[in-house]
Amino acid sequence: MRISVIGCGYLGAVHAACMAELGHDVVGIDVDAAKVADLAAGRSPFFEPGLDDLLGSRHGRLRFTTDIAAAADARVHFIAVGTPQQAGSDAADLRYVDAAVHSLLPHIGPGHLVVGKSTVPVGTAARLAAIVEQTGAELAWNPEFLREGFAVSDTLTPDRFVYGVRPGDSIATELLDEVYATPLASGIPRIVTDFATAELVKVSANAFLATKISFINAIAEIAEVTGADVTTLADAIGHDTRIGRRFLNAGVGFGGGCLPKDIRAFRARARELGLESLTFLEEVDQINLRRRQRVVDLVDANLGGLTDRRVAVLGLAFKPESDDVRDSPALDVAGRLVAAGALVRATDPEAIETARRVHPELDYRPELDDAIAEADALVVVTEWRQYRELDPVTIAQRTPARLIVDGRNCLDPQRWRDAGFTYVGLGRP
Template sequence: MRISVIGCGYLGAVHAACMAELGHDVIGVDVDQAKIDALSEGRAPFFEPGLPELLKAEHGRLRFTTDISEVSHARVHFVAVGTPQLEGSNAADMRFVDASIDALLPHIGPGHLVVGKSTVPVGTAARLAEKVEATGAELAWNPEFLREGFAVSDTLTPDRLVYGVRRGDDRASDVLDEVYRRPLSTGTPRIITDYATAELVKVSANAFLATKISFINAMAEIAEVTGADVTTLADAIGHDARIGRRFLNAGVGFGGGCLPKDIRAFQARAEELGVGHALAFLDDVDQVNLRRRQRVLDLITDALGTELAGRTVAVLGVTFKPDSDDVRDSPALDIAARLALRGVRVKATDPEGIETARAKVPSLDYHPSARDAVAGAEVVTVLTEWREFRELDPREVSTWTDARTIIDGRNCLDAGAWRAAGWTYHGLGRP
């Protein structure tokens, strides 16, 4: 099929490359010339495992441009632009989605299908459908469920596909079935529903996951004052099939470009709909999450004293999660930045996120390796659970620095091994 993807950021670039891998003829469009140049050369403008190889492999079926008029040959148009948090508000900023639809309108007509991928407030699709249908084209909403670090596999082998269409619009569903023929042929579940439900699937899933993370972090707060071990607690309740163990890892909390802004936008939309009380609990979810960052700062203060200016702290990990260079709303980078504001020399490292972090917080002292970051530090913190940090040998680390206090912000280290090596170990919600 001939497909266009409007917006070549994280979502759009991955989607475009994966659609080409599925055998389609794809053109990606973005206003950022530097991004288009990189993608055209087979270079991913961000770190995502598997994407560079896909960009090179699919060069013959995949191209990129800044000229929106070049999408006119396509018949399916995916809109995959960002919906960041609106400045000064919890609501989603819809300018990029609206601008993309408006830019598409002169180039679509009967027989075309516009497919929304962006995470939007419920009611958006119905509003945009009026514009799209005025051209003779149709609109569907097909939410994404990508995990950074696994986005390629999540697109090629999704755990479900959701189509939001006009009631009775079999053509739109048939077209999407053709787009996703390969994953559907392997048994991927397909759910066909209305616009509103499709829009709610993504934000409600993110709200649930955020709630689960904040729940176990709230239990960590209780554990810290009672001497309980939140990790063992999570293991125990996770054996209950109704609960499950995933997303029950206590630590510095969630971040990134989705969960924080999505739960806030969901609350804002509920307020607009007059049912703000239904999602009032998400404010507590947000606050629990933010408190865990302060807890790490408190542990550092306990170790070094209240006068932090001039002290040195090693920060291992600045991205919001491993296998990504994304530092948007990263708890790790936020903690590092707050330390720097108090006069601490922060020696930070990350396998992939140094340059993205440096662009956002240039005041940190960045280093290429854990060994370099730890040298001369008085306290060592692990704030992103990259494999190479999880697997550090505490006895070897002891030869890099005179520090003997480690703060495990992700509860990802072997506490017994670090203590046996002579370290004072602090986890979150662990005795």
């Protein structure tokens, strides 16, 4: 099929490349000329494992441009632009979604399908459908569920497909089935529903995950004052099949470009509808933000003050296998340490350049040994594999620091203590 993808950020660039991998003829369209130039040259403008390989092996089926008129040759048009949080509000900023749809209108007509993939407040699809249908085209909402760091596999082999369509709209369903024919043939579940349900599936999933993470972090706060071990506790309750162990890792909390802004927008949309059903998400958000300061407080307490103390911060991205620092707990912790008077050296395998654009004042060290060489304390705030697998005996020979604060509870406390370190975790004795 001929497909256009409007917006070539994390979602759009991956989706475009994966659609070409499935055999479709794809054009990716974005207003950012520099980004388009990188993608056209086979280079990803951000770090995402496997994406460069797809861009480099596109076999002529994938191209990128800034010209929206290129969408005219396509039959299916995916909207994959960002929906950031509005300035001064919790609500989602839909200007990019609206602009993308309106830019498409002169180039679509009967037989065309516009497919929303962006995360939007419930009610958005119905509003946009009325606009799109004036051209004779149709609209569907097909939310994405990709995880940064696993975006390629999550796009090619997701755990489910959700189609939001007009009741009885078999044409939109048939076109999406054709787009996803290869993964559907492998038995991946497909759920066809209405616009509102499809929109709510995505934000509900994010709200649930955020709540689960903040729940275990709330328990960690209790564990810290009672001497309990939140990690052992999570293992124990995780054996309950009604609960499960995933996303029960206490630590510095969640971040990134999705969960924080999505739960705020979800809460804001509920209030617009006159509902107080989601007020608990405000506490979910606050618990999450408190854990960042808790890491700083633990470093402060164990060093006897932060002024002029040298702290090596290990990790800047909001999660491993990504260079994304949007609402990153790790980068936030580094900034808070500096604000409290610490001399911070920050390192990360991939996110130094993206972090530098947000916090140019930090002292960035690409090499781990350089970051820890003169440190009084080490702080792990992104659980990259290379940090999880550090050998404490070797590290003890490379740094004078004897304090390690594990902001992700991803290290073995006993190994570090045996090597002479004071190990401090969140919610661990």
